[in-house]
Amino acid sequence: MNMKSMLGAFLALVLAVGGTAFLVARAAKAKPVSTTSAAPVPVNGVYRENPFPTVVEGPKSKVSVPEVNFKFGAMPLGEDRSHEFVFKNEGDGPLKLAKGPLMCKCTMPDVPDQEVKPGESLSIKLTWKPEETAEEFYKNAVIWTNDPENPQITLSVEGKVFEDPGASPRVYILGEIPWDKDFETSGHFATVSYKDMEIESCESSDPEHISATWSPEDASNFPQVEGALQSPIKSFAVNVKIAPNGQVGPFSGWLKLKLKNCIATEHKIDVFGNRAGPIAIHGPDYQASMSLIDLKRFKSAEGKKTRLFMFLAPFGEELKITEVVSKSNLLSATLAKKSQDGAEKERYELTIEAKPGAVVGTVFSVNAPDDLMIKTNHPKVPEILFKAKYIVQ
Amino acid sequence: MDRFHTDVLPRRLRTGKVALVAVIVLIAVAGTLAFLSHFSSAPSVAIAQDASPKSKAPSKATPTPRKAPEPTSPAASVAKKNSLDSKAQPIVKDWPQPAFVLAITGQMHGYIEPCGCSPRQSGGLARRSDLFRQLREDKKWPVLAVETGGTLNYERVTRHQSVLKFNMILDALNGMGYRGLGLGTEELQLTPIKLFSVYSERNVQEGFDMPFVAANVVLLGSTDLGTPQAYRILDIGGKKVAVTSIFGNEFKNEVSLISKDELTIADPAVALPPVIAAMKKENPDAMVLMSYDSSEASRATAQKFPEFNVVVSAGGADDPGEEYEMIGDTLFFVSGMKGKHVNLVGFYPGEKTPMRFERVELDQDRFKRDPAIRKLMQEYQDRLKEEWLTPGSEVRAFTFPHESGHQFVGAKACAECHASAYEVWEGSNHANATASLLDGRPEEKGEWIDRTYDPECLCCHATGWDASGAIPYTDGFIDEKTTPHLLGNQCENCHGPGSEHVKLEKELKAKGGAPSTAVAASRKAVHVSKANAEKKVCLKCHDFDNSPKFDFEKYWPDIAHPTPESEKSAK
Numbered sequence: 001m002n003m004k005s006m007l008g009a010f011l012a013l014v015l016a017v018g019g020t021a022f023l024v025a026r027a028a029k030a031k032p033v034s035t036t037s038a039a040p041v042p043v044n045g046v047y048r049e050n051p052f053p054t055v056v057e058g059p060k061s062k063v064s065v066p067e068v069n070f071k072f073g074a075m076p077l078g079e080d081r082s083h084e085f086v087f088k089n090e091g092d093g094p095l096k097l098a099k100g101p102l103m104c105k106c107t108m109p110d111v112p113d114q115e116v117k118p119g120e121s122l123s124i125k126l127t128w129k130p131e132e133t134a135e136e137f138y139k140n141a142v143i144w145t146n147d148p149e150n151p152q153i154t155l156s157v158e159g160k161v162f163e164d165p166g167a168s169p170r171v172y173i174l175g176e177i178p179w180d181k182d183f184e185t186s187g188h189f190a191t192v193s194y195k196d197m198e199i200e201s202c203e204s205s206d207p208e209h210i211s212a213t214w215s216p217e218d219a220s221n222f223p224q225v226e227g228a229l230q231s232p233i234k235s236f237a238v239n240v241k242i243a244p245n246g247q248v249g250p251f252s253g254w255l256k257l258k259l260k261n262c263i264a265t266e267h268k269i270d271v272f273g274n275r276a277g278p279i280a281i282h283g284p285d286y287q288a289s290m291s292l293i294d295l296k297r298f299k300s301a302e303g304k305k306t307r308l309f310m311f312l313a314p315f316g317e318e319l320k321i322t323e324v325v326s327k328s329n330l331l332s333a334t335l336a337k338k339s340q341d342g343a344e345k346e347r348y349e350l351t352i353e354a355k356p357g358a359v360v361g362t363v364f365s366v367n368a369p370d371d372l373m374i375k376t377n378h379p380k381v382p383e384i385l386f387k388a389k390y391i392v393q
Numbered sequence: 394m395d396r397f398h399t400d401v402l403p404r405r406l407r408t409g410k411v412a413l414v415a416v417i418v419l420i421a422v423a424g425t426l427a428f429l430s431h432f433s434s435a436p437s438v439a440i441a442q443d444a445s446p447k448s449k450a451p452s453k454a455t456p457t458p459r460k461a462p463e464p465t466s467p468a469a470s471v472a473k474k475n476s477l478d479s480k481a482q483p484i485v486k487d488w489p490q491p492a493f494v495l496a497i498t499g500q501m502h503g504y505i506e507p508c509g510c511s512p513r514q515s516g517g518l519a520r521r522s523d524l525f526r527q528l529r530e531d532k533k534w535p536v537l538a539v540e541t542g543g544t545l546n547y548e549r550v551t552r553h554q555s556v557l558k559f560n561m562i563l564d565a566l567n568g569m570g571y572r573g574l575g576l577g578t579e580e581l582q583l584t585p586i587k588l589f590s591v592y593s594e595r596n597v598q599e600g601f602d603m604p605f606v607a608a609n610v611v612l613l614g615s616t617d618l619g620t621p622q623a624y625r626i627l628d629i630g631g632k633k634v635a636v637t638s639i640f641g642n643e644f645k646n647e648v649s650l651i652s653k654d655e656l657t658i659a660d661p662a663v664a665l666p667p668v669i670a671a672m673k674k675e676n677p678d679a680m681v682l683m684s685y686d687s688s689e690a691s692r693a694t695a696q697k698f699p700e701f702n703v704v705v706s707a708g709g710a711d712d713p714g715e716e717y718e719m720i721g722d723t724l725f726f727v728s729g730m731k732g733k734h735v736n737l738v739g740f741y742p743g744e745k746t747p748m749r750f751e752r753v754e755l756d757q758d759r760f761k762r763d764p765a766i767r768k769l770m771q772e773y774q775d776r777l778k779e780e781w782l783t784p785g786s787e788v789r790a791f792t793f794p795h796e797s798g799h800q801f802v803g804a805k806a807c808a809e810c811h812a813s814a815y816e817v818w819e820g821s822n823h824a825n826a827t828a829s830l831l832d833g834r835p836e837e838k839g840e841w842i843d844r845t846y847d848p849e850c851l852c853c854h855a856t857g858w859d860a861s862g863a864i865p866y867t868d869g870f871i872d873e874k875t876t877p878h879l880l881g882n883q884c885e886n887c888h889g890p891g892s893e894h895v896k897l898e899k900e901l902k903a904k905g906g907a908p909s910t911a912v913a914a915s916r917k918a919v920h921v922s923k924a925n926a927e928k929k930v931c932l933k934c935h936d937f938d939n940s941p942k943f944d945f946e947k948y949w950p951d952i953a954h955p956t957p958e959s960e961k962s963a964k
Contacts, residue, residue, distance in 0.1 A: 131937060135643075135687055138710035158710065168646055173551060175584050175651035185650050205793055223646045225687075252551060252791045270862075272551040274584065282586050284560070284594040287780075287787045307597075309590055311613065344614040344654055349593075366783050 047098050052146035055093065061116070062091030063147040065155075072128065072159030074230055076193065078263075080129035085155050088121040091147065097122065100142025100152070111143065130161040137161060162229040165191035165262060167269050168222060172240060174273035176280060176311075183242045189214070189257060189267065190222040190232035196261035197234055203266075205253040209243045210271055212255050240271065248277040249288045276311075278380040279319075281350070283308035292366065295354055295390035303356035304390065310335075310348040315378060319348055325373040330358050331388060333374050350374075354390060362392040484527065484737075484753050491739035491749070493630035494534050495681065496525070498735050499541030499707045499728030500577070503549065503558060503849075505565070505770070507733075507757075514941060516733040518565045519770075520755040522763035524735055525569050535630030538570050539606075541638065541683040541707040541728050542577025549863055550582045553787035554777065554848055556591070559583065561773040563595060565766055566603055573606040573625050575638030575683040577707055580605070581648045585612040585655040592620040606638045606683070609664030611657040623668050626675045632740065635677035637668050639694070641686020643708070661686070661694060669700050678742060679703065688727050695720045702748070703738055717750050724748050731938075762840070771842050778846035782872065788848065793859070795866045797918070800892040801857040801885050803878030810898060811884075817954035818884060826854040826882035827873070846872070853934035856883040857890070860933040866890075887930050888919040923949070 040049040055061075070083040089095035094115035116122045128139055140156035163170075168188045177183040191197050202212045219235040240255065251274070257267045274280075274288075285294045285306040298304035312319065324333045332353050339347035352372065364370040369387035376382060485494075498521070507517040528536045544562050545555045559580075566574065574580075580588060588605070589612055595601045596619065605621035612618055624637035639661040648656060661684075672680055682701045684691035691706030699721050709727030713734075717726035726736055729752065739749040780788040795801075808815035818824055830850050833841025844850040848865070852858040856879035857869025865871070868890075870879035885891055894915040901912055908916075921930060927945045935943035 131932070134711070135708055136710045138712060138714060140714065156714075169649060170647065171547075171551070171582075172650055173582050173584070173648065175655045176586065187650070225643045225646050250553075250787070250790065254793075270551070274586075280586060282590040284590060289787050289790050290785050307593065309586075309593060311586060339615060340617055343617075347613070347615070347618075366785070 042099075045099055046102070047100055047144055050100075050144040050151045051098050052096055052144065052151070055146060055148050059093030059118075060091050061089050061093045061095035061118075061145065061147045063095055063145045063150050063153065064088040064090045065153055068153060069156045069158070070126070072157055074160040074162060075130070076164035076229075077130060077133055077161050078164075080127055081157075081159070082125050082127040083157060084123040084125050086121050086123050087116065087143075087145075087153075089116040089118050092118050094118070094146075095122075096146040097124070098144040100144050102139075102141045124155070126155055126157055128157050128159075132161070133163050134161040162192075164193055164229050165189060165197060165259070165264060165267060166229045167238070167267060168225075170269075172269055172271040172273075174242070174271070176276040177242055177273050178244075179248045179275035179277050180244050182244070183273075184239060186237055186239045187269075188217070188222045188235055189238050190219060190229060190235035191262065192229050192232050194262040195233050198260050199236055199238075199257050200260050201258045203256040203258065205255075209245050209251075210240070210253040210255065211243075212238055212240045212257075214238045214257070238269075242271075242273060242275075244275065248275050250274045278312055278315075278378060279384070280311040281308050281384075282311075290366070291386055292369065293352055293372070293386050293388040295352075295388060297391045297393055298354065300358050300360045300392050301356055303358070304354045306352050308350040308352065310350055311345050312348075312378070313344075314346055315380075317377065319346070320377045321374055322377055323373075323375040325371075325375075327371040328358075328362075328364070330354050330362070331370060331372045333372065352386070352388070354388075354392075358392040360392055362390075364389050364391075484524065484759065485532075485739065485749075485751050488739050488749055488751075489741070491534060491630075492632055492678075492742055493634075493740050494528060494536045495634065495679070495703065495738040495740065496528075496536055496538040496735050497541065497681075497683070497703075497705045497728060497738070498538070498732065499575075499683070499685075499705065500543035500711075500730040501540075501545075501562070501732040502543060502579070502730060503546030503555070504731040504733075505558065505562060507755075514733075514938070515754050515756050516731055517755060517762070518562070518569075518732065519762035519766040520757070520760035521732065521735060522565070522569050522766050523760040524753060524755065526763065527760075528737075529570075536570060537572060537627055537629040537634060538566070539573040539636055539681070539683060540566060540571055540575065541705060542575035542640075542685050543579050543707050543730075544574070544577070545579035545583070547579055547582070548861070549849070550579045552791055552848070552863065553780075554863075555579075555583065556587060557773060557776055557780070557788070559591060561769055563591070563601075563603065565769050567601050568765060568769075571603045572627050573622075573636050573638070573683075574603055575685055575707070576605055576607045576610050576621055576640055577685045578640075578644045578647045581610070581640065581651070581656060584651065589613060589618060589620065592618075596620075606636060607640055608637045608668040609639050609659040609661050611659075612655070614654050614657065624672050626672070626677060632678040632742070633675065634679045634681060635672035635675060636681045636683070637665075637672065638683040639665065639685065641684055641690050641694070643687040643690045644685065662697065665694075665698055669698060673700065679740060681705075683707070691727075692720065692725060695723050695725050699723060705736065713752065715752055717752075724750060726750065726752070767840065767842065774842050774844060774847060777848075778843075781846040781848070789865075789871075792865050792867050792869075794868075795857075795890050797889055797893075799890040799894075800868045801866065801879060801890045802892050802895055803856070804881070804883040804885075805878060806895050807884045807891060809895075811954075811957070814884070814954035814956070817952065821952050823882040823952060827851075827870070827880045830854050853939065854882060855879060856881065856886050858886075860886075882934075887921050887926065891919060894919050923953075 040047050040051045065085060065087055067085060072081045075081055087095070087097060094117055096115055097111050099111040111124055112122060124143060126141060130137065138156060138158045140154050143153045143155060145151055145153060172187060174185060189199070199214045204210045214236045217235050217237040219232045221237070222232045222235040224230065252272045254271060255269045257269070259265055259267060281288065283306065286292070286308050287294065293306060295304045295306060318337055319335065321333060321335050326332065332355060334351045336349045337346065338349050366389055369389050372386040372388055374384045376384065504516055505518050507514040525536055525538065528534050545559060549555055592605060606625055607621040608623045610621055612620065624635055627634045627636060640658055641661055645658055679702045680700055682698070682704045684694050684704055685707045686694065687708035688706045691704060691708055695701065695704040701723050703724045706727045711730035713727045713729050717724060724738060728736060733755060735753045735755065737751045737753055741747050777788065780786040804815060804818060827845070830844040849863050851870065852860045852863040855870035857866045858864065859866065870876045873880060897912045897915050901908055931945060934940065
């Protein structure tokens with residue numbers, strides 16, 4: 001072998017080693033992007049990866065999608081909307097398309113199983129059927145292509161979904177209301193589609209204590225906020241009345257507006273509130289519906305404390321405990337004013353304490369609770385009877 | 394030497410040598426071509442990188458559009474990716490060490506576990522906690538986290554269970570290092586007094602440092618309650634971050650019936666200026682606004698108050714993709730919903746790219762379940778069980794009679810006449826629906842926490858519940874001991890309570906004769922057509938979140954059963 005041929009062989013060897021190393025490195029690098037020999041398998045017609053082999057030589061497709069995002073605008077709940085996206089083949093080879101993942105199964109493009117010849121176009125329909133109202137939605141779907149320059153195209157639709165007809169507010173959360181007298185409040189009910197819609201009647205979960213009346217109102221009274229129907233053509237003021245039932249504590253119910261001249265035959269509005277007595281009591285370990293204080297388990301040597309919060313309208317003097325009566329002699333109570341003078345609602349902190357030293361094994365349960373009577377100087381609430389459950393360890 | 398060896402080589406080997414050289418040359422040529430082709434295709438890689446959120450990291454000088462602009466050419470419209478492997482990418486892959494990371498989440502809507510019942514779905518507090526662990530422990534980055542609010546489910550916020558869940562969420566977020574919670578619609582719908590009660594309990598809890606934050610909300614008519622705080626100044630990574638929050642005008646209507654004595658919400662445009670002034674006095678390195686408002690309104694707020702480096706909106710789409718935008722010098726993005734994402738902002742003060750943004754999807758591939766959250770979940774379920782098994786407790790307080798006025802009698806009563814249908818049901822997954830709450834998912838074997846007393850699970854896994862409201866009907870399933878006849882997802886969940894139907898059929902059987910009008914009406918009332926099942930019945934439980942693979946036509950054969958008519962015609 002002469003010098004020339006040796007040099008040639010050496011150069012060939014260098015190129016061979018370098019080229020091979022590069023090929024191996026490129027193959028390793030390319031592994032995640034579907035150049036593996038195993039063809040991707042669709043699951044329910046959806047390919048997780050691009051199923052088309054890379055076209056290296058010969059005619060190639062060139063996809064053109066003038067519009068990949070479409071805005072549906074505001075749409076009523078219950079309707080579905082579709083849009084056709086146009087895929088044009090501007091290349092010289094056939095264009096192939098395949099369905100990729102859809103966002104939350106919400107959009108359903110139907111990808112025809114056919115090639116798009118050069119110069120021709122194909123439409124893919126994206127349909128969105130919302131299941132709930134949305135101030136804003138954004139859904140997308142991936143379409144794989146065999147265009148080597150543009151293997152993935154993401155189509156998207158966006159818009160808003162409102163309920164028609166709809167109520168504002170959607171749920172009547174009333175907070176604290178007086179326990180001993182009628183309470184009235186009002187909301188709105190409107191439509192953007194049914195100009196002849198009428199409320200025929202109203203059914204209640206508790207007709208004696210929760211009821212409603214309604215009257216037409218200027219449609220502009222319906223609050224114009226995101227997520228609610230926009231520009232209604234007919235609106236009603238819905239007045240809700242909550243009557244006392246002799247008890248304090250949380251309550252819930254519903255009203256069903258019976259409709260006519262409308263696609264919906266009724267509309268349900270949930271109503272929640274809390275009938276508060278002259279003194280409202282809350283706390284993390286307190287269940288108002290049973291007047292139950294839950295001290296849970298505690299060690300005899302340590303005892304246990306919990307804090308309750310009392311809210312009341314000023315009655316001319318500071319609230320005071322005048323006497324505490326504990327059935328077990330284990331519980332005590334102290335009261336401290338926390339709000340500043342002049343507040344619209346006074347706030348007190350009531351500390352209930354199970355004193356250390358109780359007999360280990362003492363058990364008070366929901367069915368057999370300990371009792372704690374607190375007597376006060378409040379003219380309307382001279383006594384408050386609590387029940388308590390706990391286990392002494 | 395070479396010459397000698399060449400000369401003595403047998404002819405066969407010499408031929409082989411030529412072949413070897415030829416192969417080497419071929420490989421060399423192929424390798425060279427491949428090498429050259431790499432450079433010719435390099436620009437496409439660069440474009441792909443440009444399309445990634447990492448390279449879109451905001452520059453204070455370069456505003457970016459809200460979303461990708463509607464493209465007019467394919468080059469602008471497509472991302473050059475051949476597989477959807479973004480979830481498999483490491484988090485914040487290209488970020489250098491930041492001064493600190495701000496993590497913002499929002500609108501969890503009660504999804505403390507992955508959105509829905511399927512583990513394939515994204516989200517969950519346990520995975521979120523693992524993300525924070527990866528950032529703090531693996532990367533050793535300082536991380537500050539805040540939540541915009543909207544932690545609870547709007548539809549169920551009035552149930553007592555929401556208070557228990559709220560406490561669990563607070564513990565979880567505090568444990569993850571969250572240092573502020575904005576007040577959203579759902580928090581305010583808990584009612585201000587309950588909110589204050591929760592605050593008061595937390596305020597004295599050792600190690601709890603996640604107060605409510607709101608610049609424009611006053612609870613119980615008093616600014617001396619100690620909650621919410623108008624803003625917070627937080628130290629992180631040697632930097633000072635000022636955080637505030639607003640409850641916006643667009644959502645006010647949903648809490649408008651709560652009296653002014655309890656809840657006052659000022660216009661953010663009025664409430665923010667003094668708060669911003671107070672924040673600026675602290676000379677913070679970054680100012681952050683959590684806007685519990687629609688995305689449009691939040692965007693307007695960001696424009697009106699350019700003092701903020703970051704504005705996050707609790708409005709917008711539930712799956713916001715990867716978008717963010719720059720409004721002047723302010724980084725603006727939406728939080729996402731259902732706890733599926735965590736928005737990360739890396740801060741690089743003084744650098745050319747002062748902030749980087751990545752919205753991390755909490756998928757099951759990259760994130761493990763943190764055992765600390767599992768412990769909280771166990772405590773939450775224990776508390777639910779304790780209250781659920783207590784008659785008269787608040788968690789059982791909300792209950793209604795079924796709208797038909799009839800009662801639930803149980804599948805055995807149906808089986809007396811509909812034996813074939815009962816047999817189909819007994820062999821279906823519906824029959825084991827309650828048991829599945831105890832057994833759990835196969836992939837969580839050994840880690841599963843019993844959900845048998847969780848109303849949000851029972852509503853679709855037992856009989857006699859309003860599934861969408863998660864409310865038991867007055868005579869619906871309570872527990873195995875109290876209402877054993879209603880175990881599983883039985884006939885009456887689809888057909889309605891059967892007391893009237895059973896009573897009339899028994900009377901007819903005893904008396905004989907032709908069915909009365911009442912009997913015919915009761916038969917009609919319990920009849921469910923396939924069309925009605927598809928439109929109104931199945932979707933109450935098999936919704937997008939809880940049954941993502943649900944396909945009516947595929948599932949229907951599993952539960953379709955003989956009807957009285959089909960049995961008659963078969964005979």
